[in-house]
Amino acid sequence: MAMPASTRPKPFLEPEYCKACLRCIDACAKDCITQGDHVHPGTGMIPVLLDLENCNGCQLCIQACPEPYGLRPETEREVSGGDFELEDPAALFGPKPGHLVEPVDHPGTEIPISAREPLMLKGTYASAIGALLAGCRHVFGYPITPSTEGAELMAKILPKLDGAFVQAVSEVAAVNMMYGCAGAGLPCATFTSSPGFSLMLEGISYMIGAELPGVFINIMRGGPGLGNIAPEQADIKLACRGLGHGNTHGIVLAPSTPQEMLDLTRLAFELSFRYRNPVVLLGDGYLGQMTGVVRLPKTMTQPGLPAWAVWGDLEHRRNLISSILITEVDLEAHNIHLNAKYADIEANEQRAELYRCEDAEIIVVACNTPARMAKGAVEAVRFKGVKAGLFRPITLWPFPIEAFEPLLVHAKQIVVVEASPGQLQDELRLALSKAELGHPPISSVQRYGGMLPEQVEIEARILDAARMMEEVKA
Amino acid sequence: MSVIYDHFERHAHGEGLKGRTTHYCPGCGHGLVHRDLAEVIETLGIQDRTILVSPVGCSVFAYYYFDVGNTQAAHGRAPAVAIGHKRANPNSIVISYQGDGDLASIGLAETISTAQMGIPITVIFINNAIYGMTGGQLAPTTLMGQKTTTSPEGRTQAMGMPLRMAELIAQLDGPVYVERVALYDAKHRIKAKKAIEKALRIQAEGRGYAFIEVLSECPTHLKMSPEETEKWVQECMEPVFPLGVKKDLVVEPWWNAEQTPSFDPGKVLALVGASKDAPTRHAKGFPAHMGGQDISFKLAGAGGDGAQTAALLLARAAINEGFDATNIPSYGPESRGGTSYADVHIAETEVLNPGAPDPMVLVAFNAPSLMKFAPTVRKGGVIIYDSTVIEDLSKLPALAPGIRMVGVPLTQLALGLERPMVKNIVALGAIQSVTQAFPVETFLSTIRTVLKDKPALLPLNEAAFAAGVRHAALIPA
Numbered sequence: 001m002a003m004p005a006s007t008r009p010k011p012f013l014e015p016e017y018c019k020a021c022l023r024c025i026d027a028c029a030k031d032c033i034t035q036g037d038h039v040h041p042g043t044g045m046i047p048v049l050l051d052l053e054n055c056n057g058c059q060l061c062i063q064a065c066p067e068p069y070g071l072r073p074e075t076e077r078e079v080s081g082g083d084f085e086l087e088d089p090a091a092l093f094g095p096k097p098g099h100l101v102e103p104v105d106h107p108g109t110e111i112p113i114s115a116r117e118p119l120m121l122k123g124t125y126a127s128a129i130g131a132l133l134a135g136c137r138h139v140f141g142y143p144i145t146p147s148t149e150g151a152e153l154m155a156k157i158l159p160k161l162d163g164a165f166v167q168a169v170s171e172v173a174a175v176n177m178m179y180g181c182a183g184a185g186l187p188c189a190t191f192t193s194s195p196g197f198s199l200m201l202e203g204i205s206y207m208i209g210a211e212l213p214g215v216f217i218n219i220m221r222g223g224p225g226l227g228n229i230a231p232e233q234a235d236i237k238l239a240c241r242g243l244g245h246g247n248t249h250g251i252v253l254a255p256s257t258p259q260e261m262l263d264l265t266r267l268a269f270e271l272s273f274r275y276r277n278p279v280v281l282l283g284d285g286y287l288g289q290m291t292g293v294v295r296l297p298k299t300m301t302q303p304g305l306p307a308w309a310v311w312g313d314l315e316h317r318r319n320l321i322s323s324i325l326i327t328e329v330d331l332e333a334h335n336i337h338l339n340a341k342y343a344d345i346e347a348n349e350q351r352a353e354l355y356r357c358e359d360a361e362i363i364v365v366a367c368n369t370p371a372r373m374a375k376g377a378v379e380a381v382r383f384k385g386v387k388a389g390l391f392r393p394i395t396l397w398p399f400p401i402e403a404f405e406p407l408l409v410h411a412k413q414i415v416v417v418e419a420s421p422g423q424l425q426d427e428l429r430l431a432l433s434k435a436e437l438g439h440p441p442i443s444s445v446q447r448y449g450g451m452l453p454e455q456v457e458i459e460a461r462i463l464d465a466a467r468m469m470e471e472v473k474a
Numbered sequence: 475m476s477v478i479y480d481h482f483e484r485h486a487h488g489e490g491l492k493g494r495t496t497h498y499c500p501g502c503g504h505g506l507v508h509r510d511l512a513e514v515i516e517t518l519g520i521q522d523r524t525i526l527v528s529p530v531g532c533s534v535f536a537y538y539y540f541d542v543g544n545t546q547a548a549h550g551r552a553p554a555v556a557i558g559h560k561r562a563n564p565n566s567i568v569i570s571y572q573g574d575g576d577l578a579s580i581g582l583a584e585t586i587s588t589a590q591m592g593i594p595i596t597v598i599f600i601n602n603a604i605y606g607m608t609g610g611q612l613a614p615t616t617l618m619g620q621k622t623t624t625s626p627e628g629r630t631q632a633m634g635m636p637l638r639m640a641e642l643i644a645q646l647d648g649p650v651y652v653e654r655v656a657l658y659d660a661k662h663r664i665k666a667k668k669a670i671e672k673a674l675r676i677q678a679e680g681r682g683y684a685f686i687e688v689l690s691e692c693p694t695h696l697k698m699s700p701e702e703t704e705k706w707v708q709e710c711m712e713p714v715f716p717l718g719v720k721k722d723l724v725v726e727p728w729w730n731a732e733q734t735p736s737f738d739p740g741k742v743l744a745l746v747g748a749s750k751d752a753p754t755r756h757a758k759g760f761p762a763h764m765g766g767q768d769i770s771f772k773l774a775g776a777g778g779d780g781a782q783t784a785a786l787l788l789a790r791a792a793i794n795e796g797f798d799a800t801n802i803p804s805y806g807p808e809s810r811g812g813t814s815y816a817d818v819h820i821a822e823t824e825v826l827n828p829g830a831p832d833p834m835v836l837v838a839f840n841a842p843s844l845m846k847f848a849p850t851v852r853k854g855g856v857i858i859y860d861s862t863v864i865e866d867l868s869k870l871p872a873l874a875p876g877i878r879m880v881g882v883p884l885t886q887l888a889l890g891l892e893r894p895m896v897k898n899i900v901a902l903g904a905i906q907s908v909t910q911a912f913p914v915e916t917f918l919s920t921i922r923t924v925l926k927d928k929p930a931l932l933p934l935n936e937a938a939f940a941a942g943v944r945h946a947a948l949i950p951a
Binding site for chain 2: 017118174373
């Protein structure tokens with residue numbers, strides 16, 4: 001309802017907020033506003049001049065002013081604390097309601113679940129159930145073999161739990177839906193495979209920059225390019241060294257059984273929220289499809305809401321999710337903060353499983369499904385009297401070098417077994433180099449394109465290494 | 475305006491004049507739309523529900539100004555981010571604020587798919603026919619002949635024609651309200667604000683997705699005064715991008731803003747199929763007589779032969795007996811047909827290597843599978859094959875010593891039950907009989923568990939299993 005002309009407030013202008021665009025001049029029907037003639041010393045602009053003798057308070061000039069603190073109704077004048085003073089209104093009138101509320105962490109709860117019989121699950125299902133038990137009720141994804149069954153199970157279950165599975169238009173959209181959901185403070189995940197993971201890297205970099213949690217279950221397949229749908233481990237480099245542009249790192253977990261697909265997916269959510277950082281679960285195509293025994297944990301998680309969430313309520317109104325820091329000083333400080341977080345992760349989150357390593361002269365290093373073939377090989381050569389052991393990194397980043405270091409005392413040969421052209425070996429070598437550790441010769445069993453190292457070839461390589469050891473002795 | 479911060483703390487840390495002025499150039503349309511949006515949020519009383527998603531472009535810093543929940547998105551991805559927010563908190567009011575490069579170029583896939591999804595969010599699209607932040611390059615909405623830094627001679631046909639987003643969005647089924655507005659004079663500014671208010675009201679009432687395209691001024695990169703730019707928008711842009719309501723459906727509220735996820739453990743466990751009932755054990759111990767603590771099987775056939783199901787039942791039987799087991803399926807990219815085989819391991823304690831390159835037991839449902847895998851069967855192993863379809867063994871490659879060949883007419887026995895698809899269950903019976911891996915009851919109770927929701931199929935499967943057991947038992951060792 002328009003007020004009578006006489007009572008409508010007239011405009012006023014604090015000249016330092018005028019950018020002299022002159023859009024108001026045209027808007028005024030009474031020609032009250034004219035172009036100024038003096039450069040404002042503070043802004044270098046020439047503010048408009050107001051002569052309000054004929055003003056009827058129509059306010060069209062105010063609507064034409066693009067600056068929020070440009071032309072304003074006179075009634076707001078006192079709010080600004082005077083004509084030319086930059087006085088904080090909070091000092092005059094107290095803080096606005098939204099700023100009275102300090103967001104706090106609303107912690108999640110662990111809900112006990114009664115004892116259940118073990119399930120028989122394929123890896124992708126085990127991972128999906130791990131996510132459910134970790135409190136994840138939001139999954140965003142795009143179908144890609146061989147990860148799709150995880151998403152399919154979520155599409156079936158989540159609506160029944162009043163959560164959501166959203167099939168995005170692409171992996172690019174999926175990761176950005178995760179960015180939004182994680183920004184709201186909730187646990188979310190995606191199931192993908194190598195080419196899809198490539199597409200998500202941009203979004204992962206943004207999530208790392210904005211410090212958002214999220215779990216990426218990447219069931220690796222054969223590459224490069226479209227490659228094939230058979231198992232490979234050639235995304236180790238991408239996950240450990242290439243999570244998008246900029247200074248990025250994320251914890252990379254490498255399960256080797258369906259049971260670990262569940263356990264490590266749960267852990268991934270915990271770590272993801274602890275560090276406010278994405279976590280990557282790297283499985284190979286075999287592991288995604290493999291069915292095995294899976295025991296359920298004793299509790300499940302009901303997530304809380306972190307203080308930093310942009311939830312869309314009064315408490316969290318002051319929050320911002322963003323990865324842009326436009327000044328060099330601010331962005332350097334942010335990188336220093338991220339570096340401290342990465343150092344914290346490197347110090348505290350290394351995980352590995354050691355099998356018969358206590359006296360091993362030949363250390364076999366392998367992860368995911370090839371670690372199981374390697375375990376079989378270690379067991380077989382032990383029957384022949386060869387002192388071999390399996391070192392299985394569970395975190396690929398950070399590489400569990402602290403657990404590896406003591407083995408170097410008795411290790412005489414290292415054999416790295418992987419379904420990739422040396423990407424795991426590179427992580428080992430980099431970790432050894434950074435820790436300034438000398439090491440015995442490293443040889444490898446590598447298969448590509450969907451072929452996995454077979455137990456017999458691992459055994460043969462271990463026996464070769466044993467022969468070389470003997471030659472050195474001789 | 476209580477929705478605009480008193481002080482722009484995020485703009486250069488709020489220092490000096492930047493604490494009260496925007497980062498926009500003089501005369502820029504963004505400031506006008508910001509004002510409208512802020513006033514509408516206040517009018518509708520939704521400040522404590524609103525999340526503004528800032529894009530990449532000149533309005534990347536929209537979060538400097540709006541006292542609401544703020545998220546800054548990657549270039550073009552604001553609608554996807556908005557969906558993430560809306561799904562996380564269905565009660566939030568989510569606004570995706572985007573420019574023409576962001577919305578109509580790099581983010582086109584997100585724009586279209588989100589619009590078609592129809593989830594109640596509000597998209598504010600600022601179309602000024604040029605890239606601002608990167609310095610005046612060709613936008614998808616740049617007019618024909620318009621000179622930009624990447625179309626220095628003017629936009630030509632080979633660069634494509636200007637993209638009319640409001641019309642494009644309006645012809646989708648998802649959106650309920652689409653309007654194009656302008657800011658070039660007082661009358662149109664009032665209309666623009668009304669459109670924004672309507673769009674947000676539609677979201678607040680849970681009616682659906684709304685899209686407002688705003689023809690806006692970029693004096694800096696159009697290289698004109700703000701006044702000239704207003705004229706240019708009216709005279710040059712408006713004929714290409716006609717103003718008006720492009721779509722306005724009356725839709726009843728449908729969005730459930732109150733939806734909250736369930737964390738009822740009973741419900742979760744039921745949905746994942748967890749059971750409290752321990753299966754009865756029938757075996758006296760691990761079938762070490764088959765050769766060691768870890769026994770491997772390969773089941774191979776054509777897609778549709780049922781090798782995968784039989785393999786799962788075999789592994790599940792072992793697990794029900796308290797042992798470890800794994801099953802790895804392997805098939806071609808075809809959904810039906812093609813080759814299909816599965817590797818199963820059963821182990822007393824732990825399956826080390828789940829692959830079965832040299833199985834102890836091979837089940838071959840067709841001749842190619844037999845020819846391919848028979849030579850891989852290890853010494854002293856067993857080969858069960860479908861003697862209905864494999865009659866000629868003369869071309870069989872050399873086998874390891876001590877292998878027992880057992881031909882069972884799987885297909886014929888299944889046809890006897892008038893259901894050829896149960897030949898895999900016949901095969902499971904044959905496996906039981908020939909290998910004595912586990913007692914008959916182990917397999918039968920596994921089959922019953924799997925079919926507990928389809929009891930009508932149980933008699934047929936039990937009969938098929940029994941036929942396999944019976945027939946294989948007749949074959950002399």
